[in-house]
Amino acid sequence: MTRTMFILTITSLLSLAGLAWGHGNVTPQSVNIRGLEELGEEWRDTNPYRESHPQHELAVDVGKSAYNQNCAACHGLEAKSGGIAPDLRELENGDYGDEWYKERVINGASRNGRVLMPPMANYLSQEALWAIRTWLETVSLETTGGN
Numbered sequence: 001m002t003r004t005m006f007i008l009t010i011t012s013l014l015s016l017a018g019l020a021w022g023h024g025n026v027t028p029q030s031v032n033i034r035g036l037e038e039l040g041e042e043w044r045d046t047n048p049y050r051e052s053h054p055q056h057e058l059a060v061d062v063g064k065s066a067y068n069q070n071c072a073a074c075h076g077l078e079a080k081s082g083g084i085a086p087d088l089r090e091l092e093n094g095d096y097g098d099e100w101y102k103e104r105v106i107n108g109a110s111r112n113g114r115v116l117m118p119p120m121a122n123y124l125s126q127e128a129l130w131a132i133r134t135w136l137e138t139v140s141l142e143t144t145g146g147n
């Protein structure tokens with residue numbers, strides 16, 4: 001196929017993907033959480049994989065890749081928002097940020113019956129979601145000083 005056709009095909013595939021996200025249809029990518037402490041069914045109130053946790057580093061790695069596969073389409077690569085959804089580097093570190101994070105990933109967000117963010121906890125494990133939070137704290141504006 002010609003180069004132009006190729007580019008057109010890619011562009012239409014991307015816009016189809018965009019539409020699917022826009023309607024809140026998630027194609028969740030499974031997250032390999034092997035090696036991370038299992039947390040059970042009941043949600044923790046605060047991130048269990050903080051610095052003091054023996055698997056903290058692993059959680060950062062797992063979280064980074066899980067974020068790229070499941071959140072970046074809306075929240076932007078490297079958590080730098082392109083404007084579609086809030087910039088997650090602005091979330092506060094620590095317990096207060098955890099509370100807000102937990103509320104959002106469990107309930108998602110919708111307005112006037114339109115799903116803005118699907119309830120991600122329906123698709124991803126608690127372990128995967130806290131791992132994402134662990135990575136997010138490493139790139140937060142509070143941690144990096146705003147870069």
Ligand code: HEC
Pocket residue numbers: 021022024067070071072073074075084085086087088091100101104105109110116117118120124132
């Ligand atoms: C389909 C797009 C979409 C996907 C996928 C998505 N989000 Fe969101 N998210 C949004 C939008 C839009 C908002 C803002 C909702 C509002 O305005 O009430 C939001 C809000 C949030 C908030 C609150 C931020 C704030 O500043 O108030 C958090 C935390 C969050 N998302 C985390 C995540 C995580 C973690 C993932 C991946 C596991 C994810 N989101 C996947 C669209 C998305």
